[in-house]
Structure formats: C-alpha cells, structure tokens
Amino acid sequence: MKMKKKITKRILILIIAVIMITLAGCQSKGPVGKTSTKINVGYLRVPNDEMVAKTTGIFDKYFTEKGIECNFIVFDSGVDANKALASGDIDFATMGDTNGIIAFSRGLDVELVWIHEVLGKIEALAVKNDSNISRAADLKGKVIATPFASTSHYSLLNYLKDEGIQDEVQLMDMQTSDIVAAWERGDIQAAYTWQPTLGQLLKNGTVLVSSEEMANKGYVTANVCLVRKAFSDQNPELVADFIKCLSEGGDAYRSNPQQSAAAVAKELGISTEEALAQMEGSKWLTPEAELSSEYMGTPGSPGAFAKIMKDTADFLQTQKSIDVVPSQGEFDQFINSEYLELSLKK
Incomplete structure (x- = not known):
C-alpha cells in the first residue's frame, strides 16, 4: 500500500508539472494581448x-x-x-x-x-545654385548623391530613365548627413533626398524635380x-x-x-x-x-x-x-x- 501511494503521488506531481509547463507555453506563444512591457x-x-x-x-x-x-x-x-x-x-x-x-x-x-x-515636395532632387543645372540634360557628367535603396533613389532612377540620361550621370550612395557635408564641400552638385536634409540643401540650391511630380507620373x-x-x-x-x-x-x-x-x-x-x-x-x-x-x-x-x-x-x-x-x-x-x-x- 505504501509503495502504491508513493507511485500515485509521483504521478500526480508529474501531471501537475506537465500542466504548468503547458500553460506557461501557451502564455508565452499565443496572441494573448498586452504581454510586453x-x-x-x-x-x-x-x-x-x-x-x-x-x-x-x-x-x-x-x-x-x-x-x-x-x-x-x-x-x-x-x-x-x-x-x-x-x-x-x-x-x-x-x-x-x-x-x-x-x-x-x-x-x-x-x-x-x-x-x-x-x-510629395518633402522629397526632391536639389541642384546647387552655382552648378548651371536648370534642366535634366544639364545633369550629364554630374555627380548625384542619394541614399541607395531608398524612396529617393527609386524616384531619381525613374527620373533619369524617363529623361534618357541614366547612363550619363554618376550616382553616389550617401547617408543624409553625409550628403549635407559633401554638398558644403562642393563634392556634389546635385542630390535627391528628403526633409529636413533637403531644406539644408535648398539654402544654396533649387528643386529640379520633386517626388510629388514623380507621383503624378505614376511613381508613387x-x-x-x-x-x-x-x-x-x-x-x-x-x-x-x-x-x-x-x-x-x-x-x-x-x-x-x-x-x-x-x-x-x-x-x-x-x-x-x-x-x-x-x-x-x-x-x-x-x-x-x-x-x-x-x-x-x-x-x-x-x-x-x-x-x-x-x-x-x-x-x-x-x-x-x-x-x-x-x-x-x-x-x-x-x-x-x-x-x-x-x-x-x-
């Protein structure tokens, strides 16, 4: 009798442990609401x-x-x-x-x-005031900076493609903070980027094309x-x-x-x-x-x-x-x- 009681007790403990582990797993894995703090x-x-x-x-x-x-x-x-x-x-x-x-x-x-x-206008291709760039054709041979794989890059590539000059410019992959520094040093004459970086460039530049214009062409x-x-x-x-x-x-x-x-x-x-x-x-x-x-x-x-x-x-x-x-x-x-x-x- 004592042996059977011990075995029964052990089985009960094991069952309770399994139930507790199962409940803990459910609580950690399921979509149970506000679990994160x-x-x-x-x-x-x-x-x-x-x-x-x-x-x-x-x-x-x-x-x-x-x-x-x-x-x-x-x-x-x-x-x-x-x-x-x-x-x-x-x-x-x-x-x-x-x-x-x-x-x-x-x-x-x-x-x-x-x-x-x-x-829209929050993102655009800016050109320096002293760069003599007033139209797409003037970008030929120029260096244009933009963060690669970004919305700016996408809009810029489509703009260059539509203008037929995608193979006649040099693109540089730059973070927005680096674009401002390169602009001020004179390393680049044009950059496609977003605000607030764009605003810093426009203190000494103008917009050639904006993402609003590109969206109107179908490049949303x-x-x-x-x-x-x-x-x-x-x-x-x-x-x-x-x-x-x-x-x-x-x-x-x-x-x-x-x-x-x-x-x-x-x-x-x-x-x-x-x-x-x-x-x-x-x-x-x-x-x-x-x-x-x-x-x-x-x-x-x-x-x-x-x-x-x-x-x-x-x-x-x-x-x-x-x-x-x-x-x-x-x-x-x-x-x-x-x-x-x-x-x-x-």
Missing part, C-alpha cells in the same frame, strides 16, 4: 504623424501611463532599420516603402501596418510602418494602440497644424515655419483613407498600394536592388490592415 521603435527624423505623436505626449497616453516603456531609436535610413528588425532589436520601424519591399523580399518576417505619408512613394510578426502575433492590442497613436498624431496636425509644427520643430532643431512647410510637403492619410481601395484596402480586399509595391519591386529587381520579387498575392498578404481596423474600435 516595452516596445522598441525605430523612427526617422522626419516631420510625420509619428513625430507629432512622439512630441505631443500621445505615445505617453497610450503606453507610458500604462507602464509600458517606449524606447525610440533613430535610424538615418531603412537599411539600418531592416538590420535591427532582422535581429529583433526593434519591434516597429518607419522607412520608405522601397526599404519595406527589400525587407519583405529578403525574407524578414514583417508586415506593413500603416502608411505614414505619401511623399511613401513612408510606411513595419512591425515584426513575432511581436504583432504576440501583442495585437499593442500594435492597435501604436496605430492609434499615429492616427491621433495625424488628427492633431489636421486640427492644429501650427501647434503640431511647433512641437516637431523643437525636436528637429528647425523653425516652426520650416517644420510646417515640410509637413505640408506630403499627403497625410486618415484611417478611412488608409482602408480605402486606393491604399491599404481591408482584410480580404487588398488596395491599390499592394499593386504599387509589386510594380516598385519589379523595378528594383531590374536595378539589382533585390534578387527575388514576391508575387502580387504575397504583397496582398504583406499589407495587413487588421490592426488598423482594431484600432478604430478603441
């Missing part, structure tokens, strides 16, 4: 809805005040942000849609959950938000809250542009007037516009932006920026509007 956000120093949300306390309302730490990390371009996404060092990342395509084509387990803004570019699927699967409510912050940042700008510009200007170290001009240089989308057929679409009904990304990917492959082009169906899945819809219910 910290989010790492990779962002660009550009005047967009994310910057408004960051500088006006919107992120604090949704995260900090609930005991969730927001760790913001600046990236000069999407190239470095993609490396951080791949290593798991960041959960969210803002980047140009071209870098989002590169991330997806290279197998990063990420999804696109928000379009920050459709790029945008800044987008990617999230690691390992994070979004685990924390769908946090992703919805994050999108809610971006949405409210856009609302704050639309309701009081001057106040939003002032907050952004302080962060970027520029004047309120400069910040406002830069913010007006792109198209900020409302959640309703995001979910429209023109952009993200709704779950099960992909919008036109997925087709734009596929077309852009085809072009990037011709430029050897990517090796593999995902299918249209894969791009349709890559753009996930479920979290946006969830955020609208909050």
Whole structure:
C-alpha cells in the first residue's frame, strides 16, 4: 500500500508539472494581448504623424501611463532599420516603402501596418545654385548623391530613365548627413533626398524635380510602418494602440497644424515655419483613407498600394536592388490592415 501511494503521488506531481509547463507555453506563444512591457521603435527624423505623436505626449497616453516603456531609436535610413528588425532589436520601424519591399523580399518576417505619408515636395532632387543645372540634360557628367535603396533613389532612377540620361550621370550612395557635408564641400552638385536634409540643401540650391511630380507620373512613394510578426502575433492590442497613436498624431496636425509644427520643430532643431512647410510637403492619410481601395484596402480586399509595391519591386529587381520579387498575392498578404481596423474600435 505504501509503495502504491508513493507511485500515485509521483504521478500526480508529474501531471501537475506537465500542466504548468503547458500553460506557461501557451502564455508565452499565443496572441494573448498586452504581454510586453516595452516596445522598441525605430523612427526617422522626419516631420510625420509619428513625430507629432512622439512630441505631443500621445505615445505617453497610450503606453507610458500604462507602464509600458517606449524606447525610440533613430535610424538615418531603412537599411539600418531592416538590420535591427532582422535581429529583433526593434519591434516597429518607419522607412520608405522601397526599404519595406527589400525587407519583405529578403525574407524578414514583417508586415506593413500603416502608411505614414505619401511623399510629395518633402522629397526632391536639389541642384546647387552655382552648378548651371536648370534642366535634366544639364545633369550629364554630374555627380548625384542619394541614399541607395531608398524612396529617393527609386524616384531619381525613374527620373533619369524617363529623361534618357541614366547612363550619363554618376550616382553616389550617401547617408543624409553625409550628403549635407559633401554638398558644403562642393563634392556634389546635385542630390535627391528628403526633409529636413533637403531644406539644408535648398539654402544654396533649387528643386529640379520633386517626388510629388514623380507621383503624378505614376511613381508613387511613401513612408510606411513595419512591425515584426513575432511581436504583432504576440501583442495585437499593442500594435492597435501604436496605430492609434499615429492616427491621433495625424488628427492633431489636421486640427492644429501650427501647434503640431511647433512641437516637431523643437525636436528637429528647425523653425516652426520650416517644420510646417515640410509637413505640408506630403499627403497625410486618415484611417478611412488608409482602408480605402486606393491604399491599404481591408482584410480580404487588398488596395491599390499592394499593386504599387509589386510594380516598385519589379523595378528594383531590374536595378539589382533585390534578387527575388514576391508575387502580387504575397504583397496582398504583406499589407495587413487588421490592426488598423482594431484600432478604430478603441
């Protein structure tokens, strides 16, 4: 009898241990809501809805005040942000849609959950005032700088192609901070880049063509938000809250542009007037516009932006920026509007 009792007791202990391990596994792997107490956000120093949300306390309302730490990390371009996404060092990342395509084509387990803004005058090809460049043909033989694999690079390549001079210029891959230094030294006469770097170049330069003009020709570019699927699967409510912050940042700008510009200007170290001009240089989308057929679409009904990304990917492959082009169906899945819809219910 004593032996049987000991065996029974051991079996009970083993069963309880197995149940506890199983429950722990379920808690760590399933989409069980707000399990994270910290989010790492990779962002660009550009005047967009994310910057408004960051500088006006919107992120604090949704995260900090609930005991969730927001760790913001600046990236000069999407190239470095993609490396951080791949290593798991960041959960969210803002980047140009071209870098989002590169991330997806290279197998990063990420999804696109928000379009920050459709790029317009905020991004352009600037030429120096003393360069004697007033039209595309004048660029022949010149050095043009741009961050490779960026939205600027994509727009520049298409501009040069359309003008038939893609083989008659020298392109240099430069980070935005390096572009300013090279411009001031006189190493380059032209550069395709974005604000606030563009504003520094235009103090001694003019715009030859902007991304607004390129978009009107069919070459649409945008800044987008990617999230690691390992994070979004685990924390769908946090992703919805994050999108809610971006949405409210856009609302704050639309309701009081001057106040939003002032907050952004302080962060970027520029004047309120400069910040406002830069913010007006792109198209900020409302959640309703995001979910429209023109952009993200709704779950099960992909919008036109997925087709734009596929077309852009085809072009990037011709430029050897990517090796593999995902299918249209894969791009349709890559753009996930479920979290946006969830955020609208909050």
